Amino acid sequence: MKRYVIALFCLFLLVMQGMAMGWLPSSLVYSNVLITPHWVLVFIFLMAIFYDRDNTYVAVWFGLVFGLLTDVVYTGVLGVYMVSYALVAYIIHGMNRWLHSTFFGASVLTIVGVALADTSLYIIYSFVQVTDMTWANYAVLRLLPTLAANMIFFIILYPLVRARLARWSEELTNS
Amino acid sequence: MPSLFRRKRLMVVLIGFIVLVALIGYSIRDRDALSTPEKFLQDTVGWMQTIFQKPVSFVDTTVENVQDMFAVYEQNKVLKARLSEYKGVIEGNQRLKSENQELRETLDKSDALSDYSPIQATVIARSSDRWFKQMTINKGEEQGVEKDMAVMTSDGLIGKVKSAGAFHSTVQLLSGFDRSNKISSWIVREDQDEAFGLIEGYDDESGRLLLEGIKLDEVVEKGDTVISSGLGGVFPSDLRIGTVEEVVNDQFGLTKTAYVEPFADLFDINHVIVVDRAAESIDNAPVTEGEE
Numbered sequence: 208m209k210r211y212v213i214a215l216f217c218l219f220l221l222v223m224q225g226m227a228m229g230w231l232p233s234s235l236v237y238s239n240v241l242i243t244p245h246w247v248l249v250f251i252f253l254m255a256i257f258y259d260r261d262n263t264y265v266a267v268w269f270g271l272v273f274g275l276l277t278d279v280v281y282t283g284v285l286g287v288y289m290v291s292y293a294l295v296a297y298i299i300h301g302m303n304r305w306l307h308s309t310f311f312g313a314s315v316l317t318i319v320g321v322a323l324a325d326t327s328l329y330i331i332y333s334f335v336q337v338t339d340m341t342w343a344n345y346a347v348l349r350l351l352p353t354l355a356a357n358m359i360f361f362i363i364l365y366p367l368v369r370a371r372l373a374r375w376s377e378e379l380t381n382s
Numbered sequence: 383m384p385s386l387f388r389r390k391r392l393m394v395v396l397i398g399f400i401v402l403v404a405l406i407g408y409s410i411r412d413r414d415a416l417s418t419p420e421k422f423l424q425d426t427v428g429w430m431q432t433i434f435q436k437p438v439s440f441v442d443t444t445v446e447n448v449q450d451m452f453a454v455y456e457q458n459k460v461l462k463a464r465l466s467e468y469k470g471v472i473e474g475n476q477r478l479k480s481e482n483q484e485l486r487e488t489l490d491k492s493d494a495l496s497d498y499s500p501i502q503a504t505v506i507a508r509s510s511d512r513w514f515k516q517m518t519i520n521k522g523e524e525q526g527v528e529k530d531m532a533v534m535t536s537d538g539l540i541g542k543v544k545s546a547g548a549f550h551s552t553v554q555l556l557s558g559f560d561r562s563n564k565i566s567s568w569i570v571r572e573d574q575d576e577a578f579g580l581i582e583g584y585d586d587e588s589g590r591l592l593l594e595g596i597k598l599d600e601v602v603e604k605g606d607t608v609i610s611s612g613l614g615g616v617f618p619s620d621l622r623i624g625t626v627e628e629v630v631n632d633q634f635g636l637t638k639t640a641y642v643e644p645f646a647d648l649f650d651i652n653h654v655i656v657v658d659r660a661a662e663s664i665d666n667a668p669v670t671e672g673e674e
Contacts, residue, residue, distance in 0.1 A: 286405030
């Protein structure tokens, strides 16, 4: 049952992602710096770290579904977010075994994950010529600001959902 | 059984790659309409966004109204002064309109390229990925919105409909235009005929539109106004686009390129008008010639 609650929350984040672009001050959102919110992805990482057991892959499936939703609703080029999110969720799920599930460990994983996901978006989009940024421009104008913005979101989200996800995770093991 | 796991993983990666290429190939080509599942998802998310957007826009407008109230007195004085000017303009305008109507009737030409019916819409979200210059509006096919219709604010043109769902549609902004969406336009100059040109793209660095293909002997000056010509077959004519900022010769020296500053603010957009051209557009026009 808890899975549906989590899915609803992901949907909420997805909806908010697009609306936030309209609400945040335009001097910040529409400057030369291309900040991209990956809120759903950050939440999926928290799921991979605190919710999933070693042998369950709920976070990867969520990455697949909500990546596809992002593609449909916000970009129109299908498959790019879907594959990137699912792949990175899988990598984070695997890396979780090497790090302790603390605030520090989780933030390291999130930084690595968001960087990997956004870079993979950049690589695929430059292949299909959605963007023609050079790597250096991309790193300064998009990658770093995106990492910073999503870490701010991570710091806000972490205390809100950590305990809840861990509690639901126990139900996952018992069932 | 580590080898089995590894093989399974390899299979998943390969299948994933194939699916990715297939999906991108399917969605990036020039499609006439969205597939049904896409429309469904777009509308579902659109409705959720509408729900969340209502309270926020209420607070937003309240704050704006309060700010406006402080400026009311000053504005009123200025407006009163201008009102007397307008009376003369209105009369002149009405006279010209009826004259135009009569002349058209004598010519037996009823609908002008400039005629259109407006569809009012509200912006409910923008793409979270800034590489995609697009936004979602709350009107779709049910309200008469179709692919490729022009979208404008009260200031001027801002883009065109990229894809229409049942109740929501996606608008591509001028800043996302490339060579595949040209706008045929006229440069309006004082004491001269209009000069023709095509809007062929957007310069990201300076934030200006590129108006290309202007003849070398045309004199275009800074400050001239650019409007749509309606000859491209989709947009009506006389939509305001922007003002010329700078004119340069193109790289081969055969034509001139003008940099055009759009009238409308492409970032802060709340309410838009979707323009439904009254004259038949090219795609729908009945083909009579050569198909006997």
